[in-house]
Amino acid sequence: MTAAERFFCADAARTRGDSLAGTAPYGSVWILIEYRGGWPPNGFDGLDLDPDTKALVFSAAQAVRARMLLIRRHGRHSPEGPRRWAVLRHENSGAHRQQWGTWSRDEDLAQIADALGAPGELDCPPVVLVCAHGQHDTCCAVRGRPVGRALSERWPDLVWECTHVGGDRFAANVVVAPDGVYYGNLDARSSVAAVEEHLSGRIHAEHLRGYTDLFPPQQAAVTAVLERFGPAGRHDYAIVETSREHDCWRIRIAGPPTRPATFEVEVHSHRTPPSQLTCRGLSMSSAVVYEVTAIRVG
Template identity: 30%
Template sequence: MSTCSTVSQDLDEPLSGTAPAARTWLLLEQPGPWGAKALTSSHLDPVVGRALENAAKGTGVRVALIRRPGRHADRGTGAERRVYAAHTTPGGVWLRSATVTDPRLLLGLDFAALGRGDRRTFDAVLGGGPHTGAPLALVCTNGKRDRCCALLGRPLAAELAASGVEGVWEVTHLGGHRFSPTMLVLPYGYAYGRITAADVREILHGVREARIEVDGCRGNSAWDRPGQAAELAVRSTAGVDAAEALIVVRTDVVRDGAHGGGAAPGWEVTVAHVDGRHWRVHVAQGAAQPPRPESCGASVLGTPARMEVTAVRELLVTAALAG
């Protein structure tokens, strides 16, 4: 039987505008097995996991568990764990790290401040500081959520680690199982799908030079789905690869069937370059056809929403600022 990722690839489902949305990522190392809802179904105390979930709601922070590639034996509750926090909004990107032995310390964080990009709470509560190592390559491997993540993600993470690629971690959930293997790269927050080990090396080489590879990219997690698609469209159209060059400054809902979109949702997204250039990008929401499994565990076929860029128009700066 075909997997959801095989069907998605055979149908050439587009990747753009499918990244998970989070302005800030909070990552806690948790060895051992993960359940489908890993924060409350792993060897992490489920009371702590549930409290972390609740603390993050509505703040722009996304909490996930990570572990080193390979065997997943739990080293015990007293072991040191790595913790990372990354803010992904261009112009304010940062990546911090800390080491803890008690995950309950994370409950002392000011999640609203983290979501705004204020790193002081991470440093004060956890004794964190700047991450000075390689960029983080987070490969989704949680087979309890979808078997494609285990069948495709775990071998990729293991291959990368065995070949000496630094900064590789397994992560619990990045969404879009049907795009497996999927990966998030920090600090910049761009997600990728259907990647190979060679792709990852090229992506990470670019990140070390503060460049973003567009091929295979699902979008920047700092933006909502229309913003992700619009920003990637500008990168492709204008040849922009600098990591923090573009920012989504405005997203307007298109009403009354503008641009011939009928009753389907649509957006006009304004994207700005740090050099002063602006673009207006029209994004329409379509439905992926024919129906397909959105995950291997889905009981019915679905028609997942897709972000379709129908126009990219560069604006005069004065017109852009006038809205």
């Protein structure tokens, strides 16, 4: 196969016009482990670590349904200073908590299990994660690394490249944590604009995949409201009520004081025709799309 014939899942998704809205995976806890060597295709699972420590961390992560990501600074593969780990948590109250530590021996990673049970610190700067996991999917590297470079040049202390975050076909993917906000279909220029607006308290519908504390139809509903009424802060909209009948959801959203009091959003789901959704996955799969069919101001 020539370079011109090579399949790239992100190119194919753009050609199909795959919808971003409602594609952020659910979750509120992240475990980050700085690893400067080569990343295995399956991330943490593939690391050659002390078996007891690895089992302890994996079990603790499973207990709270945490997403485990390997991280590194863009372009910095040689050892320099201690490696870091972090536990990031987005609480139901909207509070964002972080706990950071360092490790030099495998056994030091056992601290992660303790940190998962600790409250963590408030008011820490957010972490900007750029998926650049080329061993998992080619598009994550081809599209992710230029975004990692651009964001790292702008915010060197906030930005890390990371392993698979989901949605390879939407590369480049960026996650702001523990805010729990997923962005996709980014390039160097749009990623800087999106993160700059995010850090200023303005989340735009464009490039938004969703909020990880919401379920897919709720994510799509919030995205539609942002698209119609303009950018807003991470917690400006709250889900008040969600009901479902077959493939239709009715979602009531409360707005901030500067917007209408409530919105009634109708969301329908359907499956796409089977297609190849990742660069490495040769099987054909269908995806669920959440389409907003009506927005009513309450």
